[in-house]
Each structure stands twice: as C-alpha cells, then as structure tokens.
Amino acid sequence: xxxxxxxxxxxxxxxxxxxxxxxxxxxxxxxxxxxxxxxxxxxxxxxxxxxxxxxxxxxxxxxxxxxxxxxxxxxxxxxxxxxxxxxxxxxxxxxxxxxxxxxxxxxxxxxxxxxxxxxxxxxxxxxxxxxxxxxxxxxxxxxxxxxxxxxxxxxxxxxxxxxxxxxxxxxxxxxxxxxxxxxxxxxxxxxxxxxxxxxxxxxxxxxxxxxxxxxxxxxxxxxxxxxxxxxxxxxxxxxxxxxxxxxxxxxxxxxxxxxxxxxxxxxxxxxxxxxxxxxxxxxxxxx
Amino acid sequence: xxxxxxxxxxxxxxxxxxxxxxxxxxxxxxxxxxxxxxxxxxxxxxxxxxxxxxxxxxxxxxxxxxxxxxxxxxxxxxxxxxxxxxxxxxxxxxxxxxxxxxxxxxxxxxxxxxxxxxxxxxxxxxxxxxxxxxxxxxxxxxxxxxxxxxxxxxxxxxxxxxxxxxxxxxxxxxxxxxxxxxxxxxxxxxxxxxxxxxxxxxxxxxxxxxxxxxxxxxxxxxxxxxxxxxxxxxxxxxxxxxxxxxxxxxxxxxxxxxxxxxxxxxxxxxxxxxxxxxx
Numbered sequence: 001x002x003x004x005x006x007x008x009x010x011x012x013x014x015x016x017x018x019x020x021x022x023x024x025x026x027x028x029x030x031x032x033x034x035x036x037x038x039x040x041x042x043x044x045x046x047x048x049x050x051x052x053x054x055x056x057x058x059x060x061x062x063x064x065x066x067x068x069x070x071x072x073x074x075x076x077x078x079x080x081x082x083x084x085x086x087x088x089x090x091x092x093x094x095x096x097x098x099x100x101x102x103x104x105x106x107x108x109x110x111x112x113x114x115x116x117x118x119x120x121x122x123x124x125x126x127x128x129x130x131x132x133x134x135x136x137x138x139x140x141x142x143x144x145x146x147x148x149x150x151x152x153x154x155x156x157x158x159x160x161x162x163x164x165x166x167x168x169x170x171x172x173x174x175x176x177x178x179x180x181x182x183x184x185x186x187x188x189x190x191x192x193x194x195x196x197x198x199x200x201x202x203x204x205x206x207x208x209x210x211x212x213x214x215x216x217x218x219x220x221x222x223x224x225x226x227x228x229x230x231x232x233x234x235x236x237x238x239x240x241x242x243x244x245x246x247x248x249x250x251x252x253x254x255x256x257x258x259x260x261x262x263x264x265x266x267x268x269x270x271x272x273x274x275x276x277x278x279x280x281x282x283x284x285x286x287x
Numbered sequence: 288x289x290x291x292x293x294x295x296x297x298x299x300x301x302x303x304x305x306x307x308x309x310x311x312x313x314x315x316x317x318x319x320x321x322x323x324x325x326x327x328x329x330x331x332x333x334x335x336x337x338x339x340x341x342x343x344x345x346x347x348x349x350x351x352x353x354x355x356x357x358x359x360x361x362x363x364x365x366x367x368x369x370x371x372x373x374x375x376x377x378x379x380x381x382x383x384x385x386x387x388x389x390x391x392x393x394x395x396x397x398x399x400x401x402x403x404x405x406x407x408x409x410x411x412x413x414x415x416x417x418x419x420x421x422x423x424x425x426x427x428x429x430x431x432x433x434x435x436x437x438x439x440x441x442x443x444x445x446x447x448x449x450x451x452x453x454x455x456x457x458x459x460x461x462x463x464x465x466x467x468x469x470x471x472x473x474x475x476x477x478x479x480x481x482x483x484x485x486x487x488x489x490x491x492x493x494x495x496x497x498x499x500x501x502x503x504x505x506x507x508x509x510x511x512x513x514x515x516x517x518x519x520x521x522x523x524x525x526x527x528x529x530x531x532x533x534x535x536x537x538x539x540x541x542x543x544x545x546x547x548x549x550x551x552x553x554x555x556x557x558x559x560x561x562x563x564x565x566x
Contacts, residue, residue: 012385019377023394026429030409093298114309116490117536121529125312128329227402263405
C-alpha cells in the first residue's frame with residue numbers, strides 16, 4: 001500500500017480521483033450532452049434524437065443572434081473598463097497608501113465581504129435607489145438638476161452595467177491587490193531615487209508589474225458578464241438581451257436543442273476569449 | 288514616516304465612495320424593511336414597524352421560505368465539507384505533478400469560466416435524458432461543486448506554492464510515515480487556509496442561483512425562492528427577507544473569520560512554529 005501511494009502517478013491520480021469524478025460527471029458529461037442535443041430536433045412537445053444542423057442554421061440565419069452577441073460584447077467591454085478603473089484605483093490605495101498590515105487586511109476584508117452575500121439581494125437593493133420615485137430621482141429633482149423623474153435609471157442598460165460593476169469590481173480588486181502586494185518596495189524607491197515622478201513610477205513600474213493581476217481580473221469579469229443572464233433580465237426589466245437570456249428563454253419554452261446550439265456557440269466564444277487572455281498570463285505561476 | 292501626500296486624501300475619498308457604493312444599497316433596503324404597514328418599496332418611510340418581518344414568520348402566502356432556507360443551509364454545509372476535502376486532496380495530488388495534471392488543471396479553469404447556465408442546462412438534460420429526477424441534494428449539489436471546487440483549488444494552489452518543503456523533509460528524516468507527515472505536519476500548517484476554503488464553499492453554495500436553476504427540482508433553494516418573489520411580491524416583505532438572509536450571511540462570515548483569527552492567536556500563544564511555512 002505504502003509503495004503504491006509512493007508512486008507519483010498512481011498516488012497522484014488516487015488523490016485527484018474525487019476531483020476528477022466530480023468534474024467528469026458535472027462538467028464534461030453535461031458539455032458533451034449539450035453538444036449532442038444541439039444536433040437534435042424539437043417538436044412542440046418533445047425533443048427527438050437526430051443529427052441535423054437546423055438549430056445552427058436557424059441561429060446563424062437570424063439577425064437577432066448577431067445583435068444579441070454584439071450586445072453581450074458591449075456589456076463585457078463597458079463593464080471591463082469600469083471595473084478595471086475602479087478596481088485598480090482601490091487596490092493601489094490599499095497596497096501603497098495604507099501603511100500598517102492590520103489596516104490593509106481590515107479594509108481588504110471590507111471590500112470582499114459583499115462577495116460572500118447574495119447577488120440576487122444585491123440586485124434587488126438597487127430598486128429603492130433607482131426607481132421612478134427612488135432616492136436618485138428625488139435627490140436630483142430637489143437639487144433642481146431635472147424637472148421630471150428620469151425613466152432610464154431602473155430597467156435599462158444603465159442599470160444593467162451599474163449592477164455588473166457593483167457585483168464584479170471585487171474580482172478586479174482581489175487579484176490586482178494580490179500582485180501589487182508582491183511588488184518589491186525597493187523597486188519603487190529605486191525609481192524615485194533615479195528621479196521618476198509619481199506618474200512615471202505608476203506608469204513604468206507599477207502597472208507593468210501588476211499586469212498578471214489585471215489579466216486574472218479580466219478573465220473573471222469578462223466570463224462572468226458574458227455568461228450572465230439573470231442580471232440582464234432583472235436589471236433591464238426584460239427589455240435588453242444577451243446570449244445568456246437567449247438560452248434561458250429557449251429553456252423556458254422547452255426548446256432544448258435550440259438552447260443547446262446557442263450554448264455551444266457561447267461556450268466556444270468564451271473559451272476563445274479566455275484562450276487569448278491566457279497567452280498573456282501564466283495563472284499557475286501567479287497564485 | 289513621510290507625511291501623507293495629497294494623492295492619499297484623493298484616493299481615500301475615492302475608496303470611501305467605493306465602500307458607499309458597495310454597502311449603500313444593502314443598508315438602504317435594511318432601513319426600508321422596517322417600513323410601517325402602509326409603506327411601499329421606496330422612501331418615504333411611513334412609520335417604522337416590524338410588520339414585514341412578522342409577515343415573513345406568520346403567513347406562508349409568500350411561498351415556502353423556511354423550507355427553502357433549511358434546504359439551502361443543508362446544501363451549503365454539504366458543499367462546504369465536500370469542497371474542503373476534495374480541494375485538499377486535489378491540492379496534494381497536484382504537488383505530485385502526476386501525468387495528466389495539466390489536463391485536469393485546464394478542466395478546473397473551464398469549470399471556473401463556463402457560463403453557469405450551461406451547467407444548469409447540461410446537468411438538467413443529463414438527468415432528464417437518463418430518467419433520473421433532478422433534486423437539490425444530487426444534481427443541485429453536483430452543479431454547485433463545479434463552482435466552489437475551482438475556488439477551493441485555486442486557494443490550495445496558492446497555499447502549496449508558498450509551502451516550505453523542508454518541514455516535510457524534516458519529518459521524513461525523523462522517520463515519519465507519509466500519513467504521519469500529512470496528519471501532523473502538513474495539515475496543521477495549512478489549517479488556517481482551510482477555513483478560507485470552507486467559507487467560499489458555504490457562501491458560494493448558499494447564494495448560488497444560476498447553477499441550481501434547472502437542477503434543484505421541485506424543492507427550491509432560498510435564492511430561487513427569493514428570485515421567484517421578485518416577480519410577484521411588491522411589498523417590503525421582499526426587503527425584510529433580503530435583510531434577514533444578508534444578516535445570516537454576515538453572521539456566517541463572522542464565524543469563519545473569528546475561527547481563523549482565534550486559530551492564529553492560539554498558535555501564536557502556544558509558541559508553535561506551525562504556519563511559518565506560509566509566506
């Protein structure tokens with residue numbers, strides 16, 4: 001027994017077995033099944049095993065598909081830019097301006113706690129703020145900025161992006177903070193001694209060294225936004241669509257083959273994006 | 288110490304605004320959940336009362352909230368324990384750099400980046416096509432693991448990357464068996480990080496929505512129940528429920544953080560060097 005466990009290959013595989021079983025059962029098999037079902041046919045009442053391309057033909061033949069994919073990329077791009085800006089600034093403040101480790105940990109935890117609470121409730125909590133008679137409208141009206149309540153605050157693309165930024169900025173803060181904390185402080189001192197200004201230090205020293213963290217944060221934010229369907233549905237009041245909603249609509253109509261075909265294309269898109277991003281960062285080295 | 292620069296105050300103000308942005312809405316609904324009986328979903332407050340909380344406890348017109356809470360809690364504990372055990376074993380396995388570990392690593396990354404609705408759809412299809420019924424404790428449990436395990440493993444990778452191998456070598460030189468080394472040297476050193484893995488396992492499961500949507504079956508978990516309420520409940524009872532489960536989450540987070548802190552303090556007092564292997 002000891003001898004078998006000492007064997008690198010067998011011992012390693014035995015230890016990894018539970019993990020591999022879970023991933024094969026609940027990740028690999030479901031993906032294979034989705035690919036298979038995407039070639040099936042659907043009637044009003046049931047789905048029939050077949051090998052037809054009609055789900056894909058319909059998907060690529062419909063102008064809605066391209067619009068929805070474009071919209072998905074738009075959400076991802078805008079959310080990415082905003083979360084990067086906010087996340088980098090917050091991480092920079094925590095890593096370079098807070099001087100004691102106790103305070104760093106305390107403030108960092110304060111930023112991460114919302115991540116461990118419910119996303120649905122955090123979305124709901126925008127209603128009293130953004131609603132027609134909500135805090136934002138009342139405040140703006142009492143300041144005399146606007147005369148009538150703004151209708152586009154809740155249930156709009158604005159609300160969708162706001163919720164994305166609210167939910168996912170954390171995924172930028174954590175990896176960027178993590179890489180910043182590993183920057184050797186003497187490099188910054190050296191740059192200052194050599195006469196670099198604050199902006200030059202930021203641009204030529206800190207940002208290049210923080211790139212791996214930025215890449216990991218980008219992977220999180222982009223995949224979370226591209227795969228989302230519930231934020232878009234809730235915050236747009238069902239007025240906007242992204243690919244996730246296209247899939248969930250098909251599912252609610254029991255049109256599984258069509259949902260599966262859309263899912264396959266979405267998965268390929270996400271994997272291609274991640275594949276490109278992974279060329280810039282070695283995740284295992286950065287942990 | 289050099290004096291604070293002007294940029295410190297600008298950044299501190301930005302950070303304060305960010306915290307307000309993070310917590311403001313949650314605090315708002317916490318306040319609004321104490322609306323008087325005639326109050327609506329937004330300000331002004333029409334008196335203060337516990338009316339909406341009483342509503343939650345008394346009538347069940349809003350659905351099976353307490354049943355769904357019990358299920359979510361049980362599922363959270365199941366996912367937590369499984370995530371900790373499987374992540375530790377997986378983390379140990381990856382240290383051996385077994386053949387094929389690269390492929391398993393890419394599976395973990397795929398599990399992390401795959402849109403949640405694909406897991407929901409795929410697992411739902413797998414169960415229905417093979418004639419099994421979906422249930423929160425089987426299909427729901429497995430689907431949630433595809434989300435919690437990558438986080439658990441990423442934490443374990445980070446821990447083992449900073450692990451000083453000389454502790455193990457010392458134990459082995461003193462004649463410890465592989466099991467003794469694991470039990471008395473490795474596990475005590477990584478124990479604090481396991482509290483972190485457990486925290487992720489529980490909270491990510493307790494709040495998970497998309498992956499349980501098609502895999503929970505006829506008995507809803509709490510997030511599904513709450514989302515169902517958003518379409519037909521238009522009273523502050525929704526806020527009261529939101530406030531209660533957020534308070535519950537905060538208590539759980541507090542318990543985990545307190546455990547981590549107590550563990551660190553006990554070790555410091557006992558003068559043990561366990562944990563020094565962690566950078």
